[in-house]
Amino acid sequence: MLPKRPPRDHRVGFIYSPPWRIQGISVGGEQTIIQVPELGVNFDIGLCPRIALAADFTALSHGHMDHVAGLPYWFSQRTFMKMSPGTCFCHPETAKPLQDMMGGWVDVENQATPHRIVPLAPGESHQIKPSISLLALQARHTVPALSFVAVEKRSKLKQEFAGLSQSELRGIRNGGTEITYTVDIPLVAYSGDTEMNPSLVSTEFCESKVVITECTFFEDDHRERAKVGKHLHIHQLKDLLSSWKAETVVLAHMSRRSSLEVIRKILKDTLGDEASRVCLLMDHYENRNRYEEQSRKLETS
Ligand SMILES: [Zn+2]
Ligand SMILES: [Zn+2]
Structure with a gap:
């Protein structure tokens, strides 16, 4: 008898919430990278699949290895592909250790890899597109942590x-009078690893068109695990959903302790009608159905 083939790992999850694509791989404790190509940003980079290279920015929520391990490889592959050096945003307390890590790689490889590490304190932001900035917000995890919101400045x-x-x-206008004013429009929010905290109900999160959030635990007897690891549990998501206006809420960082079948059922039971705007990044079956439905609608319109 032939030995079994290895499992097909690292399939990239994909959700389209016009005009944003949300794509990536995320399993609690193992690895998380979530990319929004339209923003040119990877949120975390626990591994570096090929899609990650196209984004010029990587926003690190915190320093756990399942969120960072792909970073040196991302910097290195971008150089190998003759792309400009990548820019990594991180918590100020994580910046030096990351620089030291890149220094370590110089010794390992006997060559230097171009890279940019930009610390962002909570409340600070950095431009990522001509009219879009990435704002860092305080998150609350077992280590210093950030959430991020892409915010567009629109003049009205x-x-x-x-x-x-x-x-x-x-x-x-020629007479010297300012005829416009600018408004901040939150586009896409990313929670990173966090327990419940005020940033999750900030205006930026509440008004975002898309919220990508961790939801590590689902089962009732996993509440204590969520508390200890400072993660979110589905019962907290129910409250958050009533504050978030997002058309699409993407759940990531789910623990492998619960099967997809169990998670799907708990989602429906806990969230009721609200479940219709919630997608699981790694539910490839449901996401393919959703995408096929979207393309059918486009064809008939
Ligand atoms: Zn994690
Ligand atoms: Zn973590």
Whole structure:
């Protein structure tokens, strides 16, 4: 008899929530990388699948290895592919250890890999697209941790100038009067590993179009595990969903302790109707159905 083939690991999960693609691999404790190509950002990089290379930025939520291990490889492969050096955002307390790690690789490989490590304190942000910045928020985990929200700055016409023609507006502007003001529009939020904390109900999280959140535990007798590891449990998600306006809420970092069948059932039982806007990043079967439904709708419209 032939020996069994090894399991097919590392299949990339994929969810389309227009205009955002959310793709990646995430299993609690093992590995997490979640990419939004339209933002050019990887959220965490516990491993470095090929898709990760295309993003210019990696936003690290915290220093656990299941979120960091792919980072030196990402820097290195981008150089190998003749791409510009990647930029990694991280918590200020994680920045030096990461620099030291990259220094260690210089000794291991006997060559230096170009890289940029940019610390972001909670409340600080960094531009990632001409009108989009990535804002860091305080998360609460067993080590210093951040959540991130991509925020667009959009300029709007001031109310008092509404209804005026283009030439009238130009005249006013040329006269030195500011006719627009800017508003912050939260686009995509990522929780990273965290227990319940105020950032999760901040305006940025509540108003985001897409929320990608960890939800490590589902079963009732896993509540204590969630508490000890400072992770979220599905019963907390129920409350969060009533605050989040997001059209799509993507759950990641699920523990392997619960099977997909069990998780699907608990989701429906716990969240009721709210479950319809919740997707599991690693539920390939449901996500393929969702995608096929989306393409059918597009064909008939
Ligand atoms: Zn983790
Ligand atoms: Zn962690």
